[in-house]
Amino acid sequence: MAPFRIRQYQERDRKKVLELFSKGMEEHIPATFYHALMLPRTLLLLLGAPLALVLLSGSWLLAILCTFCLLLSLxxxxxxxxxxYVDTCLRADMADITKSYLSGRGSCFWVAESGGQVAGIVGALPVKDPPLGRKQLQLFRLSVSLHHRGLGIAKALVRTVLQFARDQGYSEVVLDTTILQYGAVGLYQGMGFQKTGESSNIMMRLxxxxxxxxxxxLSSLQGERL
Structure with a gap:
């Protein structure tokens, strides 16, 4: 197992951090495409539209072209x-990581370093308007390089956030992920995170x-397992 260490982000890490974050998010595009392709309404459209063209025009070439255009659109x-999402983040908190995460005591950004390379990243920011009586820290931007997975880096980064939250007096750590990020969902559930709900926007519902x-x-007995 290749050794790694977790340390606070430095400005010299910026290029590698942004690259790792962007590539990590774009890895989910094929899974999203396959998920959308297998939807009953998608399959009906892919079968029905070309067939309708064949019946109306008698041209299989048009039908093939239609299928190609539908797949490209999908x-x-x-x-x-x-x-x-990547573009939005690069214009928001990731535009200046030092300012966004390291300007106050209640937030931080870490990198996992292995062999002199940035192998993983994670950030944490306080929730601006938490529920009454709660002090919440939100975990952001967890990503591990494709070549460094299976080493326990993601779990170590999450534990770093949890320990930071304890040290800073937070009552809980919260985060969001999608149903298609199977590895992340399994990681969080395996570490004791509890699902509190689901939501979606117009594009995601589509x-x-x-x-x-x-x-x-963190205030429960569950938090004692760190």
Missing amino acids: WLLARYPWRN LAISIIHFSYP
Whole structure:
């Protein structure tokens, strides 16, 4: 097992961190495409539209062209939410990581370093308007390089956030992920995070994808397992 260490983000990490984050999000595009492709309404459209063209025009060439255009449109549709998410983050908190995460005591950004390379990242920011009586820390941007997976880096990064939250006096850690991020969902559930709900926007409803909300209550006995 290749050794790794977790440390606080430094400005020299910026290029690698942004690259890792962007690539990590774009990895979910194929899964989103396949998920959307297998929806009954998609299959009905892919079968019905070309068949209708054949019956109306008698041209199989038009039918093949129609199928290609539909698949291309579906790929672009599956690609859009992830690319849009990355672009939004790069203009928001990831535009200046030091300012966003390291300017106060209640937030931080870490990198996992292995062999002199940035192998994983995670950030944490206080929730601005938490429920009454709660002090929540939100976990953001967890990602591990494709070449460094299976080493326990993701779990170590999450534990770092949980310990930071304890040290800073937070009552719970919260996070969001999608139903298609199977590895992340399994990781959080395996570490004791509790599902608190689901939501979606117009684009996600179109693709039949939802966002899962998780919480880790540090004040409970569950939090003692760190």
